[in-house]
Amino acid sequence: MSPIIRRDRWVSLAAVGLVAALSVTACGSGGSSKKDSAAASGATAQDNTTLFHDIYKELVNTDTSHSTGSTTIAANAVKKRLLDAGFADSDIQIFEPVPRKGNLVLRFTGSGQRKPLLLMAHLDVVEAKRADGWQTDPYQLTEQDGFYVARGSVDDKAMAAAWVANLILLKRQGFRPTRDIVLALTADEEAGDNDGAQWLLANKPDLMAAEYGLNEGGDSILVDGKPAMQAVQVAEKIYAVYTVEAKSKGGHSSVPTPDNAIYSLTAALNRLAAYRFPASVSPATRDYFSGLAAKHTGQLADDLRAAAAGNPSPDVLDRLSADPVYNAQLRTTCVATMLKAGEAENALPQSAQATVNCRILPQEDPADIERQLRATLADNALTVTPDVQAAGGISPVDGDVLTAVTALTKEMFPTSAVSTVMSTGATDSSYARAKGIPMYGISGLYMETSDSERQHGVNERAPIAGLDTSRDFLYRLLEQLCG
Structure with missing residues (x-):
């Protein structure tokens, strides 16, 4: 798990x-x-x-x-x-x-x-x-x-x-x-x-x-x-991995050229690091924030209630997104997790490769996320290869299971x-x-x-x-x- x-x-x-x-x-x-x-x-x-x-x-x-x-x-x-x-x-x-x-x-x-x-x-x-x-x-x-x-x-x-x-x-x-x-x-x-x-x-x-x-x-x-x-999981983010690769001609390191696969890839990853995917609040996440609001006071409680309402303002999103936990609940995230580049210490790189791991909100379209990712990397010379887990969506938040779990929890764990x-x-x-x-x-x-x-x-x-x-x-x- x-x-x-x-x-x-x-x-x-x-x-x-x-x-x-x-x-x-x-x-x-x-x-x-x-x-x-x-x-x-x-x-x-x-x-x-x-x-x-x-x-x-x-x-x-x-x-x-x-x-x-x-x-x-x-x-x-x-x-x-x-x-x-x-x-x-x-x-x-x-x-x-x-x-x-x-x-x-x-x-x-x-x-x-x-x-x-x-x-x-x-x-x-x-x-x-x-x-x-x-x-x-x-x-x-x-x-x-x-x-x-x-x-x-x-x-x-x-x-x-x-x-x-x-x-x-x-x-x-x-x-x-x-x-x-x-x-x-x-x-x-x-x-x-x-x-x-x-x-x-x-x-x-x-x-x-x-x-x-x-x-x-x-x-x-x-x-x-x-x-x-007692938290009942009704949704999870879609797991996606993108292999991002830059290529260049290579050559001897004593004669550097402007065309460098490592620099191209690094520049693209820096753009990704600065990008923030749009926020989206699902029914499961609204429940999450509603419960949180009851446990806090002040500005944070107000911001959580606003998120639970489903349409938080940009200021609310900025404050909540400063916390990595809340940020991961609010939006899709993509982060570089692995790097591989170069062939020898005295040679210009012919290729540089990064693994970018994305966790996509269940209510979003992975194809749209890929378009945003490619636009953010902003380098047509890069090759982006996706491996996306099938989307699962959100299980209904009412019905037999939640009814039974709630009743049993109240009885066994008051x-x-x-x-x-x-x-x-x-x-x-x-x-x-x-x-x-x-x-x-x-x-x-x-x-x-x-x-x-x-x-x-x-x-x-x-x-x-x-x-x-x-x-x-x-x-x-x-x-x-x-x-």
């Missing part, structure tokens, strides 16, 4: 009054009463703990990094557990586009009264080395001071284990959902050659088709030990507000949204900001008590959405 970028994490995900008092009917096996369903949920939380921890430990202890690991091994381990729980072999498929990059897809067949629900989680993890400062072996789950420490302990094996454990428990209870539930545990979210969710959605679209889906990408934030914010949010980073949800499947990033795993920021870094860790509560939250969310 590429996390939401923020300066003051819990404040930036402040609440908006999405849905206040909402009633959601939980579904059970063939029309059980609310009282019976509630009793079943209580038993579920207790009975599922050991199963969940066993699956979680097995996944975390399996190296699924891009360089040395295998998601195929993890996928086969999950398949065995599903078969042991009573799922038919025909319900489970493992797709391995390339060696070591296995993806598991399970179909939990329902009554077909509603379109399927897609559950996603990725099995691969960011690379980790003990020598980088890890206190423990990053590929062995270690209990330490009330936390589980390991690579993938949060991102994203906590969610993967929760989905698997919850579906196994529902199966054992004889639960019959009113819709098919499709679980996709994927490779290549963190690194690789797109042999995970993108491959599945491109090559197995009928298998992955759903009314909407749930995935990582949301944030559940603790402040002073209390749940403060001190927590709920808000929608746009990620400035990227998750596999973008590929599903691009195929017309609304996706919602949701966690229920409440953590302090300092712990959330360990993801992709050293000593990634998950609060043990929070894991159990998150798994129960996701179990109950499945109940809500399947009937």
Whole structure:
């Protein structure tokens, strides 16, 4: 997962009054009463703990990094557990586009009264080395001071284990959902050659088709030990990479010429550094700024309210854009991230190449962004080669998912507000949204900001008590959405 970028994490995900008092009917096996369903949920939380921890430990202890690991091994381990729980072999498929990059897809067949629900989680993890400062072996789950420490302990094996454990428990209870539930545990979210969710959605679209889906990408934030914010990801920026290249004749460095590929490229990049793409405020971002305004005072609160209204003045935009976090929410950004130039220290360069990484607002047209980029570079001699991820758009900010999440959050985490949010980073949800499947990033795993920021870094860790509560939250969310 590429996390939401923020300066003051819990404040930036402040609440908006999405849905206040909402009633959601939980579904059970063939029309059980609310009282019976509630009793079943209580038993579920207790009975599922050991199963969940066993699956979680097995996944975390399996190296699924891009360089040395295998998601195929993890996928086969999950398949065995599903078969042991009573799922038919025909319900489970493992797709391995390339060696070591296995993806598991399970179909939990329902009554077909509603379109399927897609559950996603990725099995691969960011690379980790003990020598980088890890206190423990990053590929062995270690209990330490009330936390589980390991690579993938949060991102994203906590969610993967929760989905698997919850579906196994529902199966054992004889639960019959009113819709098919499709679980996709994927490779290549963190690194690789797109042999995970993108491959599945491109090559197995009928298998992955759903009314909407749930995935990582949301944030559940603790402040002073209390749940403060449940942020539901409804959008993310479009990931785009542009290779910008300048060429020149070269020659001996003792006889410089005006035609120099490095100078041409540098001048173009300096123009890009000074350019600011126009601001655009989406519904998800308005919610974000509305919540922020409630947590601040003075000029900043006024500016945030103006942004939340959807049409901020140039002065408001200038003040907010001075903060990189707000700037990334307000507009598309393009930044040079890599350079390669020259052939020898005593030769004039024949070529100079830069990688420009853009994060495009979901409501904008990537083709228009490319036109602005080319115009800003302002050098017809430059070659610009685009590689743009498919646009995903914005999931509806009302409907079943947000209704259920809001109601469950108020019940289980009464001190927590709920808000929608746009990620400035990227998750596999973008590929599903691009195929017309609304996706919602949701966690229920409440953590302090300092712990959330360990993801992709050293000593990634998950609060043990929070894991159990998150798994129960996701179990109950499945109940809500399947009937």
